[in-house]
Amino acid sequence: MSGKFIVIEGLEGAGKSTACHEVITLLHQYGIKNVIHTREPGGTPIAEQLRKLVQQKEILQEEVTDYAELLMLYAARIQLVNNIIKPALEEGSWVVGDRHDLSSQAYQGGGRKIKPNFISYLKEELLGDFSPDLTLYLDITPEISLQRTQKRGALDRIEIESLSFFTRTRNRYLTLALEDKRIQIIDATEKQSKVTSELHRKINQWLKKYCKFII
Ligand code: Z5A
Numbered sequence: 001m002s003g004k005f006i007v008i009e010g011l012e013g014a015g016k017s018t019a020c021h022e023v024i025t026l027l028h029q030y031g032i033k034n035v036i037h038t039r040e041p042g043g044t045p046i047a048e049q050l051r052k053l054v055q056q057k058e059i060l061q062e063e064v065t066d067y068a069e070l071l072m073l074y075a076a077r078i079q080l081v082n083n084i085i086k087p088a089l090e091e092g093s094w095v096v097g098d099r100h101d102l103s104s105q106a107y108q109g110g111g112r113k114i115k116p117n118f119i120s121y122l123k124e125e126l127l128g129d130f131s132p133d134l135t136l137y138l139d140i141t142p143e144i145s146l147q148r149t150q151k152r153g154a155l156d157r158i159e160i161e162s163l164s165f166f167t168r169t170r171n172r173y174l175t176l177a178l179e180d181k182r183i184q185i186i187d188a189t190e191k192q193s194k195v196t197s198e199l200h201r202k203i204n205q206w207l208k209k210y211c212k213f214i215i
Contacts, residue, residue, distance in 0.1 A: 002089070002090075002092045003034075003088060003089040003090075003091070003092050003093045003094045003095060004089075004094050004095075004133045004134070004210075004211070005085065005089060005094075005095045005097065005131075005132045005133050005134075006023055006094070006095070006096050006097070006132065006133065006134045006135075006136070006203075007096075007097040007099070007100040007102070007132040007134070007135045007136070008020050008023070008096070008097070008098055008099070008135075008136050008138065009099060009100070009102050009103060009106075009135055009136070009137045009138065009173065009183075010137055010138035010139065010140065010173070010188060011140055011142065011145040011166060011169065011170060011173075012145055012148075012149045012159060013140065013144070013145045013146075013147075013148030013149045014138035014139070014140045014145065014188045015138055015188050015192065015195055016098050016099070016138060017098065018192065018196070019136065019138060019195075019196075019199055020037055020096050020097075020098050022196055022199055022200070023096050023136075023199070023203060024037060024096050026200060026203055026204075027094055027096070030207065032094055034091075034092065034093040034094065035093065035094045035095070035096060036084070036088050036093055036094070036095050036096070037095075037096050037097075037098070038080060038084060038085060038095060038096070038097045038098065039097070039098040039099065040073075040076065040077060040080060040097065040098070040099040040100055040103065041054055041072070041073055041076035041077070041099075042076065042080070043076075043079075043080040043084055044076075044079045044080055044083050044084060046075075046076070046079045047075075047076035047077075047079045047080050050072045050073075050075055050076040050079075051076060053072055054069060054072050054073060054076075054157070054158070055156040055157055055158065056156070056157060057156065057157045057160070064157070066108065066112045066114055067114070069108065069112070070104065070108045070112070070114055070119070070122070073103075073104050073108070074104070074122050074126055077100070077101065077104075077126070077127075078126050078127070081127060081130060085097070086130070097132065100132055100135070101123055101127065101131070102135060102137070102173070102176060102183070104119055104123075105119055105120075105123075105172060105176055106169045106170075106172040106173040106176065107158070107169050109172055110168040110169045110170075110171060110172025110173070111161065111165045111166065111168050111169040111172075112165075113168070131182070132182065133182065133210070134182060134184070134203075134206050134210075135177075135180075135182060135183040135184070136183075136184050136186055136199065136202060136203075137173055137177045137183055137184065137185050137186065138186050138188035138195070139170070139173070139174065139177075139185050139186065139187055139188055139189070140170075140188045140189050141170070141189065142163050142166035142167050142169075142170055143163070144189055145166060146163070146166070184202050184206075186198050186199060186202065
């Protein structure tokens with residue numbers, strides 16, 4: 001594969017949408033024109049249907065169990081990875097993803113308390129050694145996350161979870177980020193301009209180290 005896969009992660013309201021846009025603009029400035037933008041869950045017709053099932057509050061008047069949620073997220077992910085991301089990388093395009101596997105480790109492993117070993121098993125079976133080249137984790141507190149998302153109005157099925165759910169999710173993100181040098185943490189509680197300049201700094205540093213042909 002010749003393209004690179006960069007992922008933006010974080011709690012809702014962390015600023016992932018803005019960050020994805022910034023990364024794509026920066027890559028364009030470096031002359032990398034073929035960049036595709038993905039989101040998870042979603043990004044293929046089947047994955048978008050699964051996204052609706054995961055997010056809607058009333059699903060056919062039936063409660064979504066934690067394992068069903070996890071499996072729907074992996075079903076969506078494997079559709080996206082096999083049908084969109086891998087082919088794009090193989091033809092040399094770069095992919096900027098709004099969330100990927102780390103979200104399941106954090107939300108379902110941390111928030112929902114599903115055994116991390118089970119999630120790792122699913123990941124290995126379904127994705128093998130496929131993983132992002134770089135993940136930028138935008139770290140905010142659950143309190144700030146709630147403040148920012150509540151401003152938007154109606155909350156979805158996961159957004160209505162408790163503060164302790166999001167605290168466990170954030171803690172899992174932080175634990176995993178500190179264990180893996182391909183995950184970089186950005187303090188996203190700062191004002192937008194500061195977060196953006198830190199994002200630029202980290203991407204520039206990474207491009208210098210791993211993509212010497214660019215700079
Ligand atoms: N989910 C899961 O559980 N497991 C999985 O494996 C996957 C997902 C893949 C869909 O996510 C849901 O699925 C999500 C996790 C779960 N549910 N929850 N809860 P999503 O990515 O589609 O939805 P989201 O995370 O809720 O997106 P978002 O809220 O739009 O977050 P964002 O993109 O990070 O934020 P934003 O749109 O860039 O910013 C939100 C607002 O905050 C906006 O008004 C900004 O102006 C403001 N903002 C952003 N940054 C700042 C700073 N620095 N200062 C002040 N204000 C700011």
